[in-house]
Amino acid sequence: MDAGPDRTLSPGRAASLNTEAANAAAIELTAVLVAVTGEEPRVLTIQDGRALPSGPFESAHRTLHMGLRAWVEVQTHHSLGYIEQLYTFADRDRASDRRLISISYLGLTREARATGEEAPAWRSWYRYFPWEDWRAGAPALLAAEIVPRLHAWATACADGKARADRLQRIETTFGLTGRTWNEELVLQRYELLYEAGLVPEATASQPVPGAPMMHDHRRILATGIARLRAKIKYRPVVFELMAPSFTLLQLQRAVEALAGRRVHKQNFRRLIDQRGLVEETGEVSAETGGRPAKLFRFRREILIERAVIGTKLPLARSG
Amino acid sequence: MDAGPDRTLSPGRAASLNTEAANAAAIELTAVLVAVTGEEPRVLTIQDGRALPSGPFESAHRTLHMGLRAWVEVQTHHSLGYIEQLYTFADRDRASDRRLISISYLGLTREARATGEEAPAWRSWYRYFPWEDWRAGAPALLAAEIVPRLHAWATACADGKARADRLQRIETTFGLTGRTWNEELVLQRYELLYEAGLVPEATASQPVPGAPMMHDHRRILATGIARLRAKIKYRPVVFELMAPSFTLLQLQRAVEALAGRRVHKQNFRRLIDQRGLVEETGEVSAETGGRPAKLFRFRREILIERAVIGTKLPLARSG
DNA sequence: CGCCTTTATGCTCATTATGAGCATTATGGG
DNA sequence: CCCATAATGCTCATAATGAGCATAAAGGCG
Numbered sequence: 001m002d003a004g005p006d007r008t009l010s011p012g013r014a015a016s017l018n019t020e021a022a023n024a025a026a027i028e029l030t031a032v033l034v035a036v037t038g039e040e041p042r043v044l045t046i047q048d049g050r051a052l053p054s055g056p057f058e059s060a061h062r063t064l065h066m067g068l069r070a071w072v073e074v075q076t077h078h079s080l081g082y083i084e085q086l087y088t089f090a091d092r093d094r095a096s097d098r099r100l101i102s103i104s105y106l107g108l109t110r111e112a113r114a115t116g117e118e119a120p121a122w123r124s125w126y127r128y129f130p131w132e133d134w135r136a137g138a139p140a141l142l143a144a145e146i147v148p149r150l151h152a153w154a155t156a157c158a159d160g161k162a163r164a165d166r167l168q169r170i171e172t173t174f175g176l177t178g179r180t181w182n183e184e185l186v187l188q189r190y191e192l193l194y195e196a197g198l199v200p201e202a203t204a205s206q207p208v209p210g211a212p213m214m215h216d217h218r219r220i221l222a223t224g225i226a227r228l229r230a231k232i233k234y235r236p237v238v239f240e241l242m243a244p245s246f247t248l249l250q251l252q253r254a255v256e257a258l259a260g261r262r263v264h265k266q267n268f269r270r271l272i273d274q275r276g277l278v279e280e281t282g283e284v285s286a287e288t289g290g291r292p293a294k295l296f297r298f299r300r301e302i303l304i305e306r307a308v309i310g311t312k313l314p315l316a317r318s319g
Numbered sequence: 320m321d322a323g324p325d326r327t328l329s330p331g332r333a334a335s336l337n338t339e340a341a342n343a344a345a346i347e348l349t350a351v352l353v354a355v356t357g358e359e360p361r362v363l364t365i366q367d368g369r370a371l372p373s374g375p376f377e378s379a380h381r382t383l384h385m386g387l388r389a390w391v392e393v394q395t396h397h398s399l400g401y402i403e404q405l406y407t408f409a410d411r412d413r414a415s416d417r418r419l420i421s422i423s424y425l426g427l428t429r430e431a432r433a434t435g436e437e438a439p440a441w442r443s444w445y446r447y448f449p450w451e452d453w454r455a456g457a458p459a460l461l462a463a464e465i466v467p468r469l470h471a472w473a474t475a476c477a478d479g480k481a482r483a484d485r486l487q488r489i490e491t492t493f494g495l496t497g498r499t500w501n502e503e504l505v506l507q508r509y510e511l512l513y514e515a516g517l518v519p520e521a522t523a524s525q526p527v528p529g530a531p532m533m534h535d536h537r538r539i540l541a542t543g544i545a546r547l548r549a550k551i552k553y554r555p556v557v558f559e560l561m562a563p564s565f566t567l568l569q570l571q572r573a574v575e576a577l578a579g580r581r582v583h584k585q586n587f588r589r590l591i592d593q594r595g596l597v598e599e600t601g602e603v604s605a606e607t608g609g610r611p612a613k614l615f616r617f618r619r620e621i622l623i624e625r626a627v628i629g630t631k632l633p634l635a636r637s638g
Numbered sequence: 639c640g641c642c643t644t645t646a647t648g649c650t651c652a653t654t655a656t657g658a659g660c661a662t663t664a665t666g667g668g
Numbered sequence: 669c670c671c672a673t674a675a676t677g678c679t680c681a682t683a684a685t686g687a688g689c690a691t692a693a694a695g696g697c698g
Binding site for chain 1: 655656657658659664665666
């Protein structure tokens with residue numbers, strides 16, 4: 001968009017000016033497919049966990065949504081309960097100067113045997129972001145390694161103003177000194193680490209723990225996790241990750257897996273039935289270890305009954 | 320994405336398979352630029368209000384954000400305070416079977432003389448969505464025309480199940496029979512009207528009031544309005560639309576203009592200063608008609624102090 | 639000048655939402 | 669029968685939210 005003041009961008013001129021752009025750009029779709037299995041949030045990967053499933057943009061389907069949905073259902077043998085566009089990355093490629101347009105999607109499903117030549121596999125997303133799992137308290141990794149190294153990076157900054165800014169960002173995104181941990185800042189934390197040269201994608205030397213991915217796939221994954229962590233608080237999307245019937249504790253564990261933190265059990269239950277999100281199936285599950293738990297199912301009707309509802313998480317410090 | 324089960328989408332194969340796709344797709348950017356002037360939410364349009372500024376995707380800038388920002392600043396002579404990606408539409412064009420990729424952005428700024436050969440002009444967004452302005456109560460248009468015609472459309476449906484679904488959607492998206500109006504459902508309402516054939520974009524006969532736009536620009540605008548209405552409730556973005564100093568009533572009017580509804584004055588003030596979003600400039604404005612109002616400025620520091628803050632609107636039925 | 643209109647501000651109150659605990663109830667396993 | 673493990677039921681204190689009432693400060697006007 002180099003248009004000067006007299007070169008208004010307009011649909012009418014798009015066709016004629018577009019030739020160069022269309023030839024210079026490559027388009028691909030990238031999917032962040034999430035499932036929760038055994039209290040772990042998992043993401044579908046390929047290439048031995050080094051990439052998200054993605055590919056060229058070509059489809060007989062009328063919309064991207066429909067194309068993606070069809071593809072995922074073939075891959076996972078499960079219907080894709082929920083799908084949402086994440087972000088379109090269209091930055092000029094540093095190497096080739098070619099423009100790569102990457103349209104990313106977030107999809108929620110249930111885990112199944114994925115098949116394909118690229119060895120698709122479900123992996124816990126905390127493999128890529130170990131510092132994001134606070135379910136057992138603050139990860140030791142943070143105080144032991146990440147924060148000191150971030151501080152070192154900030155302090156090494158010559159310019160005083162920039163140094164103060166960096167310190168400020170570290171404090172807020174990682175919830176230090178009095179501030180609280182905000183589980184939604186997944187992307188900001190990753191980008192800070194990237195900027196500080198502490199991830200393999202940015203540097204070769206001495207990265208912080210956490211498996212890397214090809215291209216900017218870890219950034220896309222961070223975007224997906226952040227979006228999902230925000231979304232579960234006001235939309236009943238967790239249910240797309242659950243079996244048809246489940247106990248309230250199973251539901252709670254799924255939420256905790258996604259949020260990376262514990263919630264207060266009784267308050268969680270209060271909230272769930274206040275909103276009328278579930279109904280009893282009439283059966284109970286005896287496999288819980290203690291008193292048998294009632295089984296519930298999601299009241300899918302409410303998706304149409306109310307357009308926007310809340311499933312706010314009652315967040316707590318302890319379990 | 321016609322990939323069968325054994326044709327995993329992968330980055331590695333993207334380049335080779337991509338040729339056809341790249342040639343078949345045209346890429347353009349579309350901007351929803353918003354300002355608030357004289358208690359009206361306004362959007363920058365071209366072509367006598369029939370289109371949003373948009374154009375081919377070609378830029379010397381490294382990222383789309385940067386390119387868009389530079390372009391808008393040249394056009395509006397104002398810095399673009401806030402910019403965010405809205406959505407990427409990439410549906411197969413009904414006419415040409417060519418794929419048109421349209422990446423849309425939402426930008427907040429302040430109104431200025433826009434110049435250009437396409438006659439850019441700021442227009443109230445309620446020109447395009449007259450039913451979305453509830454500041455003076457429910458628009459008469461709704462009960463008089465829209466709802467009856469939607470009901471007629473639903474009732475004309477032969478299939479009983481589909482008819483019930485349509486009625487249900489009408490009730491919830493328009494907040495009928497006991498439900499309350501949800502100002503965030505801008506897109507859903509527009510799409511319902513589109514489906515019912517009540518907008519000029521979908522049909523030639525007897526559309527409902529509300530100016531149409533070329534292509535799917537009114538849909539993009541609806542997306543932008545919806546996003547902004549949601550955002551002002553938890554992010555202090557309104558300030559990007561304000562002059563450097565303002566009275567609390569001016570701030571409130573801006574929020575009301577965007578939300579399309581009135582808020583409770585005292586509660587609004589309580590909330591604003593609870594969050595510490597503003598500070599007094601020390602001056603007062605005498606042009607308010609009554610008692611002079613203190614002038615405030617946005618405490619821009621808080622954008623870094625806290626990563627996520629709330630500017631929840633205290634919504635009320637009356638002013 | 640005193641009254642009225644208009645807007646700015648300060649405060650109170652009822653209700654609801656949220657964060658934390660305590661207590662009791664079922665089951666299966668020593 | 670005692671225990672550990674969960675599932676559930678309830679209570680309480682505090683914060684957040686929706687509505688009003690009351691007072692203060694200007695300008696316009698008879």
